[in-house]
Amino acid sequence: MKKLLATTSVVFMLVFSLQAQVTIKPGVGVNFTNVSGGSFDDLKGNPGFQFGGSVAFGEKFYFEPGVFYQTESVEVTSANNPFPVTDGNFKGFRVPVAVGLEVLGDADSFAGLRIFGGASGFFVTSVSNEFLSEDDYASPKWGVFAGAGVDIAIFYVDLSYQWSLTNITTDVADVELGKSNGLFLTAGLRF
Numbered sequence: 001m002k003k004l005l006a007t008t009s010v011v012f013m014l015v016f017s018l019q020a021q022v023t024i025k026p027g028v029g030v031n032f033t034n035v036s037g038g039s040f041d042d043l044k045g046n047p048g049f050q051f052g053g054s055v056a057f058g059e060k061f062y063f064e065p066g067v068f069y070q071t072e073s074v075e076v077t078s079a080n081n082p083f084p085v086t087d088g089n090f091k092g093f094r095v096p097v098a099v100g101l102e103v104l105g106d107a108d109s110f111a112g113l114r115i116f117g118g119a120s121g122f123f124v125t126s127v128s129n130e131f132l133s134e135d136d137y138a139s140p141k142w143g144v145f146a147g148a149g150v151d152i153a154i155f156y157v158d159l160s161y162q163w164s165l166t167n168i169t170t171d172v173a174d175v176e177l178g179k180s181n182g183l184f185l186t187a188g189l190r191f
Contacts, residue, residue, distance in 0.1 A: 021108075025066075025156060026053040027188025033072050033180045045180060046073035050094065053188070059106045064098045070122065072180060089128040090137065096120035096145065110153060117146040120162065141166045141180070151190060158186045 033045030054066025072090045098118035105112025124139035147160025164179035 021057070021059045021062075023056040023062075024053065024191045025056060025064075025188055027051070027068075027156070027158075027186045029158075029184060029186030031070065031072065031185075032183045033074065034182065035074055035180050045182070046075055048072045050184070050186065052094075054096070054098075056100075056190075059108070060102050062100050062102070064096075064100060064116070064118075066096050066098075068094045068096070068186075070094045072122075072182070074180065090122075090124055091126045092122055092124040092139070094120055094122045098145075100149075105151065109151070112151040114149040114151065115147070116149065116158075116160070117144070119144050138166045143181075145184070147184070154189050154191065156188060156190050158184070160184045160186075 028051040029049065031048045031050055033048065035045050048071040050068040050070040052066060052068030054064050056062045056064040070092060074090075096118055097120065098116045100114050100116030102109075103113045103115055120143050121140035122143070124137050124141070127137055142165040143162045144165065145160045145162035147158055149156055149158040160183075162182050162184065164181055167179055
């Protein structure tokens with residue numbers, strides 16, 4: 001975590017020294033998780049939420065790191081399990097780093113359309129599950145994402161889809177929850 005903070009600080013200082021256009025973007029949103037793979041009959045993702053913010057550096061082409069507190073939820077059903085339904089709730093910090101392009105307008109326009117993509121890490125801070133401990137879950141959970149955003153005046157709405165590169169659980173005997181892909185809808189202000 002210290003290395004991540006140090007790297008982020010160096011990047012911020014470098015970008016500020018270039019005197020790039022800076023846009024601060026606090027936001028809130030919902031996420032819908034879809035779980036694939038795993039050792040259970042049926043894995044179903046439930047809606048979660050996120051709130052936090054990001055800082056975009058640049059105008060037409062931009063770089064945007066962020067930090068969001070996020071919740072995810074998974075419902076597990078198994079015909080072979082004596083406890084046929086259980087839930088896993090995960091809370092933590094998602095750290096996305098995106099690069100994007102203003103397709104219509106720019107950072108100073110009244111309205112604009114953006115496309116973006118990047119990578120993220122989800123750092124688990126707590127887990128609610130009656131059968132597994134926090135140590136059984138992968139943290140950080142890595143992913144890549146792509147999306148589009150609309151800006152109108154000081155408001156923005158971003159829609160992105162993330163593909164997980166890491167399984168939800170680490171090597172736990174007879175229990176594999178697979179990968180969680182997700183749809184993220186975030187809205188907020190831009191300054």
